[in-house]
Amino acid sequence: MRIIDLSTAVDAEQWEPNPVTHVVLSPAEGGRHMAEAMAARYGIAFDPAELPEGELLSLDTLTLTTHTGTHVDAPSHYGSGAAYGVPRHIDQMPLDWFVGDGVLLDVSDMPCGTVGADRLHEQFRRIGRRPGRGDIVLLRTGADRLAGTPAYFTDFAGLDGPATDLLLDLGVRVIGTDAFSLDAPFGHMLRRYQRTGDKSWLWPAHFAGRRREYCQIERLANLAALPSPTGFTVSCLPVKIAGAGAGWARAVAMLQD
Numbered sequence: 001m002r003i004i005d006l007s008t009a010v011d012a013e014q015w016e017p018n019p020v021t022h023v024v025l026s027p028a029e030g031g032r033h034m035a036e037a038m039a040a041r042y043g044i045a046f047d048p049a050e051l052p053e054g055e056l057l058s059l060d061t062l063t064l065t066t067h068t069g070t071h072v073d074a075p076s077h078y079g080s081g082a083a084y085g086v087p088r089h090i091d092q093m094p095l096d097w098f099v100g101d102g103v104l105l106d107v108s109d110m111p112c113g114t115v116g117a118d119r120l121h122e123q124f125r126r127i128g129r130r131p132g133r134g135d136i137v138l139l140r141t142g143a144d145r146l147a148g149t150p151a152y153f154t155d156f157a158g159l160d161g162p163a164t165d166l167l168l169d170l171g172v173r174v175i176g177t178d179a180f181s182l183d184a185p186f187g188h189m190l191r192r193y194q195r196t197g198d199k200s201w202l203w204p205a206h207f208a209g210r211r212r213e214y215c216q217i218e219r220l221a222n223l224a225a226l227p228s229p230t231g232f233t234v235s236c237l238p239v240k241i242a243g244a245g246a247g248w249a250r251a252v253a254m255l256q257d
Contacts, residue, residue: 006251008221010069014148021063027055066246072238073216077245078209090247091240097173097215102234102253103131104226108142110157114184117162127229133171136234140223143179158184161204168212176217220251
């Protein structure tokens with residue numbers, strides 16, 4: 001089996017609209033920390049110099065949102081209520097949703113803005129297959145080439161409402177993208193709304209989740225490494241965070257050589 005990494009890293013050195021804080025306690029600092037904790041909590045004196053090389057264990061402390069790096073959005077992220085009942089959090093979602101046959105749709109030639117249903121139909125004809133129930137659809141927009149820069153959060157293409165509904169009508173329950181959002185950039189949507197007064201331009205892909213239960217994988221990467229649009233399995237199991245609207249995921253594609 002060959003495994004292709006489709007994930008972006010959580011990296012405090014890269015630009016984020018919500019900056020990541022990453023504090024590292026070195027193994028030596030971990031030894032001193034343990035000695036201090038043992039003395040304070042149990043009254044036991046311990047010299048960390050007695051440890052091999054004077055080191056115990058390292059410890060990483062991060063402050064970040066659940067939407068940093070590659071992550072899966074849960075239905076509860078889309079709103080507090082839904083037409084189908086109470087939207088579930090990420091820890092409540094069935095695990096079998098997040099392992100399935102992958103279908104890659106390449107829209108990387110699209111300009112910044114909106115991808116419509118017509119373009120998806122064109123992709124279905126090109127690959128000779130329509131996605132179905134249990135399939136995990138991956139949209140290659142090419143936006144991952146901008147990851148780590150401010151442009152990544154403003155210059156990409158996202159699904160409009162009819163395109164999202166098309167995939168959900170076919171039974172798809174997980175849709176992924178290598179862009180910051182499955183919707184079009186915020187500025188693009190707001191300008192369309194201001195020009196037309198039509199609220200359907202506002203976050204249609206996310207708000208579809210208030211009518212139909214489904215999940216998104218956002219901030220994927222390396223979709224260009226997939227050798228074909230089908231014939232691989234996607235695993236994007238989200239971290240089990242109680243009561244959260246999203247969970248980080250190490251998304252991969254698995255292929256049988």
